[in-house]
Amino acid sequence: MKLAIFDLDDTLIDFAATREAAYSCLSAHLDAERVDSAGFITACRAIDRHVFALFERGTITRDQYRLRRFSEPLASIGVSPQPDLIARLNQLFMDCVNDRPLLYEDALPVLARLRNQGVNTAILTNGPSDGQRRKLGATGLTAAVDHVAIGEETGFSKPSPRAYHAIIEHFALQPAEALMVGDSPELDYDGALQAGLQALLLDRDARHAGGTRRSIRSLAHVMGTAK
Numbered sequence: 001m002k003l004a005i006f007d008l009d010d011t012l013i014d015f016a017a018t019r020e021a022a023y024s025c026l027s028a029h030l031d032a033e034r035v036d037s038a039g040f041i042t043a044c045r046a047i048d049r050h051v052f053a054l055f056e057r058g059t060i061t062r063d064q065y066r067l068r069r070f071s072e073p074l075a076s077i078g079v080s081p082q083p084d085l086i087a088r089l090n091q092l093f094m095d096c097v098n099d100r101p102l103l104y105e106d107a108l109p110v111l112a113r114l115r116n117q118g119v120n121t122a123i124l125t126n127g128p129s130d131g132q133r134r135k136l137g138a139t140g141l142t143a144a145v146d147h148v149a150i151g152e153e154t155g156f157s158k159p160s161p162r163a164y165h166a167i168i169e170h171f172a173l174q175p176a177e178a179l180m181v182g183d184s185p186e187l188d189y190d191g192a193l194q195a196g197l198q199a200l201l202l203d204r205d206a207r208h209a210g211g212t213r214r215s216i217r218s219l220a221h222v223m224g225t226a227k
């Protein structure tokens with residue numbers, strides 16, 4: 001292996017915990033405005049994955065995603081989704097998520113060990129460019145890897161093989177010399193295999209146990225598993 005590529009959210013960054021911390025920021029704000037914050041957060045949890053998937057597939061724009069992830073939960077609890085309230089919630093949410101992201105404890109150590117062994121490192125993420133750049137800077141990940149590829153900047157998002165091949169070409173390698181590590185079976189694992197790379201599915205809570213994909217429970221296991 002000459003190159004290890006990592007997904008960002010829920011692979012290096014504990015995005016679930018980061019998002020919950022950001023929801024707490026929103027709760028405090030909504031409580032002060034006498035809005036049912038518990039109902040709102042519950043609706044956000046239910047709606048966000050679906051709306052984000054639409055953004056990932058290019059069905060809606062980034063701005064439409066940011067509008068709908070909060071307007072639909074507000075509407076579902078009977079609160080008129082006023083543009084200024086949506087804008088305030090987005091500002092609070094993004095400041096919290098992007099400037100105070102929570103890294104998994106195994107993230108920086110595995111990147112350092114790969115570097116020590118002469119393996120190139122990269123991050124490949126589909127998230128919105130401005131937010132992902134802030135997260136990468138705030139966590140120190142920008143300096144911890146050799147290359148960052150963001151779908152919105154390159155024009156190629158996972159699972160498109162073009163997203164993978166653009167990184168391979170950056171390092172002038174062959175696909176089989178690279179390993180992709182990520183938490184999404186479809187975007188990270190299947191996408192990488194289809195592009196000719198090796199792949200490891202990061203399955204921290206064993207939700208995919210018993211499946212046929214090569215999986216690891218911790219990034220510490222990247223070293224022992226990769227060829």
Ligand SMILES: [Mg+2]
Nearest residue numbers: 007009010183
């Ligand atoms: Mg992920």
